[in-house]
Each structure stands twice: as C-alpha cells, then as structure tokens.
Amino acid sequence: MRYGEDHEKGIIMKPQLLDAIQQRYACREFSADRPVSADELAAVLEAGRLAPSAFGLEPWRFISVTDAAGKTALARACFDQPAAATAAAFIAIVALVDALDPDSAYVHARFEAEARGGDTAPIYEAYRAYYHPDTITPWAQGQCNFAAAHMLLQATHLGLASCPLGGFDSGLLTQALDIPPGETPALLIAFGHCAYEAPARIRKPLN
Numbered sequence: 001m002r003y004g005e006d007h008e009k010g011i012i013m014k015p016q017l018l019d020a021i022q023q024r025y026a027c028r029e030f031s032a033d034r035p036v037s038a039d040e041l042a043a044v045l046e047a048g049r050l051a052p053s054a055f056g057l058e059p060w061r062f063i064s065v066t067d068a069a070g071k072t073a074l075a076r077a078c079f080d081q082p083a084a085a086t087a088a089a090f091i092a093i094v095a096l097v098d099a100l101d102p103d104s105a106y107v108h109a110r111f112e113a114e115a116r117g118g119d120t121a122p123i124y125e126a127y128r129a130y131y132h133p134d135t136i137t138p139w140a141q142g143q144c145n146f147a148a149a150h151m152l153l154q155a156t157h158l159g160l161a162s163c164p165l166g167g168f169d170s171g172l173l174t175q176a177l178d179i180p181p182g183e184t185p186a187l188l189i190a191f192g193h194c195a196y197e198a199p200a201r202i203r204k205p206l207n
C-alpha cells in the first residue's frame with residue numbers, strides 16, 4: 001500500500017511512520033546526477049536535532065557535506081565503499097566527548113535547559129554518579145545513533161535513499177572533516193536516490 005491510499009476500503013489513510021520504517025533500506029549505490037536539495041538536508045538535520053538523548057545532553061554535532069572535494073575525502077575515509085563513493089550528500093554525526101565532563105559549561109547549559117528553570121541538583125547528582133571518563137566516548141557515540149535513526153527515517157519519508165556507514169577510518173574521517181580534539185566521529189550517513197529497486201527486507205521474525 002502506498003502512502004495515503006487504501007483502495008479496498010476506499011478511504012484515505014494518514015501516512016504511518018511504520019511505512020517509512022518498512023521502506024527504509026541501506027542503499028549501496030546511488031544514482032549519479034540526482035542531488036539532495038538543501039531543503040531535504042535541512043529536514044533530515046531537523047529530525048536528528050529532535051532525537052532523544054540520555055540526560056538530555058544531545059552529545060552530537062552534525063556536519064553535512066555536498067561538495068565534490070569533501071565527498072571524495074569522505075569516500076576515501078570509508079575505503080571507497082560503493083555507497084560512499086556514489087553518495088549525493090553526507091551527514092557526519094560527531095560525538096561530543098570532552099564537553100561531557102560534568103564540570104563543563106556545555107553540561108551546565110544542557111542541564112539548565114533540561115531542568116526547565118527548576119533545580120539542576122538532582123540531574124547533576126545522577127550524572128556525576130554515572131559519568132566515567134573511560135567509557136564516555138562509546139557512550140557518546142551510542143547516543144549519536146538515536147539521531148542517526150531519526151535522520152534515516154526522515155530521509156525515507158522524503159523519498160530519499162540512505163546508507164549508514166560505520167565502516168570508516170576514524171583518523172581519515174577526522175582529518176577530512178577537521179574534527180577538533182575532544183570530539184570523535186560516530187557515524188556517517190550517505191544520502192541520495194538509489195540506483196536500483198528496493199531489495200526485500202531480511203529480518204528475524206518478531207517471536
């Protein structure tokens with residue numbers, strides 16, 4: 001069934017989020033000469049911005065890349081995987097690591113916002129008990145995956161294809177994106193229009 005149609009019942013149904021979830025797949029080759037518009041990228045970024053994060057810390061930064069030289073550098077950092085080499089656009093999700101120190105101005109600002117004008121002491125207490133510098137990097141990278149999931153589904157909703165790319169050389173990616181110390185790449189997402197028909201989904205049964 002397509003969005004907004006239910007021919008058997010003769011009614012117009014609202015698009016369901018599950019439609020986008022069912023239609024999303026990892027595209028490994030994007031069509032050449034089919035760009036992603038600035039408006040589409042903005043909508044995808046907005047979906048990432050609204051993603052949930054533990055303690056409301058939003059420990060991410062998004063970098064969109066659409067220029068030819070930037071895309072070539074990112075494809076190289078991804079070992080020239082076909083999805084990366086053919087992408088019309090990328091969004092890199094970078095994990096903020098050093099900013100997550102409980103005494104940072106960043107955490108202070110986020111907790112002020114999270115407390116909505118109320119007392120920040122309880123959230124600080126919980127976070128200080130939780131925070132450990134040895135585990136904060138993978139934790140921050142894990143948070144970034146929530147933003148990624150939002151972006152992938154929003155892209156599908158817009159009719160765009162996508163591929164999450166975790167297979168990259170972190171050093172090359174850091175260099176290509178000029179990521180400063182204290183931040184680390186979490187995930188790259190390639191976007192465009194897929195060069196082939198959607199493949200059948202492969203998933204374990206629900207039970």
Ligand SMILES: Cc1cc2nc3c(=O)[nH]c(=O)nc-3n(C[C@H](O)[C@H](O)[C@H](O)COP(=O)(O)O)c2cc1C
Pocket residue numbers: 024025026027028081083163164165166167168187201202
């Ligand atoms: C965190 C993450 C990293 C991934 N990295 C890559 C990658 O480097 N290259 C690639 O071709 N696909 C990558 N994928 C896509 C997965 O292979 C794909 O989602 C999985 O095979 C299921 O297929 P589907 O997304 O089409 O349902 C990645 C997916 C996730 C969630």
